Amino acid sequence: MTDDHYTARWRGCSFLTSVGRIEQLPGTGRELAFAGRSNAGKSSVLNSLCGQKALARTSATPGRTQLINLFTWDEDARLADLPGYGFAKAPQKVRQEWAYLVQSYFEQHQPLIGVVVIMDVRRPLTVLDRQMVAWARAGGLPVLCLLNKADKLSRGAGLSALAGVRREMAEQDAGIEAALYSAKTGANLDWLRGRLGDWLRGS
Ligand SMILES: Nc1nc2c(ncn2[C@@H]2O[C@H](COP(=O)(O)OP(=O)(O)OP(=O)(O)O)[C@@H](O)[C@H]2O)c(=O)[nH]1
Numbered sequence: 001m002t003d004d005h006y007t008a009r010w011r012g013c014s015f016l017t018s019v020g021r022i023e024q025l026p027g028t029g030r031e032l033a034f035a036g037r038s039n040a041g042k043s044s045v046l047n048s049l050c051g052q053k054a055l056a057r058t059s060a061t062p063g064r065t066q067l068i069n070l071f072t073w074d075e076d077a078r079l080a081d082l083p084g085y086g087f088a089k090a091p092q093k094v095r096q097e098w099a100y101l102v103q104s105y106f107e108q109h110q111p112l113i114g115v116v117v118i119m120d121v122r123r124p125l126t127v128l129d130r131q132m133v134a135w136a137r138a139g140g141l142p143v144l145c146l147l148n149k150a151d152k153l154s155r156g157a158g159l160s161a162l163a164g165v166r167r168e169m170a171e172q173d174a175g176i177e178a179a180l181y182s183a184k185t186g187a188n189l190d191w192l193r194g195r196l197g198d199w200l201r202g203s
């Protein structure tokens, strides 16, 4: 990890494109994916990492567009913002499309180097969160479970939630990390920039 946590890289992130099919993604370079239940704070986490208020916009109608939004991190590396999941009203057809898109992306997209699964620390590891982790691990990808909204809990309760997630994930395999985060206060921001920057740089 560098002393500066790749801060200039993160702050220089810019929107690249949106795609609806994995064949439309660039086939070279390195790509880090961000997944999460709708409302867990995926857009807020991306915006805080990049130090920008509206880089990743919140979609007005969750579930309507199943697009992957790409951002440039440096000339070889990109961030991929996956469609949110878990909203109750999504029709069956949309959910099937989402499952197909994400599963084939995790299994087949060569540039993918890791997945950050963003969860609300008060409700971690929902059924679909577990599904995301399982698909990513089936694709051989390292996973970071990011327990966001840590500001909503006391320090003790946050640490206890973190320990629970770590314990359960460790039973599955060693390729899964977990950390607390708050997009609101920026708690753990430098650590997260450094950790993910190392992934993106391949170090
Ligand atoms: N207290 C607190 N609120 C947060 C945090 N992160 C996000 N939020 C709030 O949670 C709500 C959802 O955040 P978004 O970033 O839009 O969540 P999302 O996962 O991108 O949601 P969709 O794009 O609709 O799927 C917003 O009201 C945010 O302000 C956090 O760390 N702490």
Ligand SMILES: [Mg+2]
Pocket: 042, 043, 044, 057, 058, 059, 084
């Ligand atoms: Mg969003």
